[in-house]
Amino acid sequence: MxxxxxxxxxxxxxxxxxxxxxxxxxxxxxxxxxxxxxxxNPTEYLLSAIGGCLAVNWGRLIKKMRLDVEGFKVEVRGWRTRDEPQLKEITYKLTVFTKEPERKILRVKELAEKYGTVFNTVGAEKIKGEVEVLRP
Structure with a gap:
């Protein structure tokens, strides 16, 4: 390997x-x-790394699946308490501008999460994501 x-x-x-x-x-x-x-700060870089991981995989999958996508943006958020040095929740929202059927877009989400190195290192169970499809 x-x-x-x-x-x-x-x-x-x-x-x-x-x-x-x-x-x-x-x-x-x-x-x-x-x-x-x-x-x-390091936490902001971690959130950026998660978003970057998703963006790279979305870009690869869009090309591989030959989807007509005008663009997309990813927002990643996390929060913690002052007392515990661990993010309690990490969420992302990916907004995609496309006329493609929603089932194809949800397949991209599934595959991008499945094959994301940073995403899976942090732990897919710790990151909750949603996709919003906007029709141009």
């Missing part, structure tokens, strides 16, 4: 943030509470 490996390197900024390097890309990780607010 082919093994896919991923790597990120982070360098501390001397406060609470860091600069991450992934392949040829760099980005800041910080907080807006006790940091310098130079970038999203």
């Amino acid at each position: 082919e093994r896919l490996e991923y790597k990120a390197e982070l360098e501390w900024d001397g406060n609470v943030g860091s600069t991450a390097k992934v392949r040829e890309f760099t980005f800041k990780i910080d907080t807006n509470t006790d940091g310098r607010n130079t970038g999203p």
Whole structure:
């Protein structure tokens, strides 16, 4: 079986943030509470990673299934209490602009969740999603 490996390197900024390097890309990780607010915090990156995972898989599936989709957007949300350092709920809403039948769009949702690396690493049982189809 082919093994896919991923790597990120982070360098501390001397406060609470860091600069991450992934392949040829760099980005800041910080907080807006006790940091310098130079970038999203780790939880926001996690939510972005979940949304990005879904978006990549939706894009692949739309092409593979030759669907006529004008566009889509994903919003991912999470919440926690101040006392427990764990997200209690993660939800996403994907809005897709298409004339395709709803059954095809729901099949894309099913497959995107089934094959999403980040989605399944976090745990499909922890993420609840809905799809809204808007007809152009």
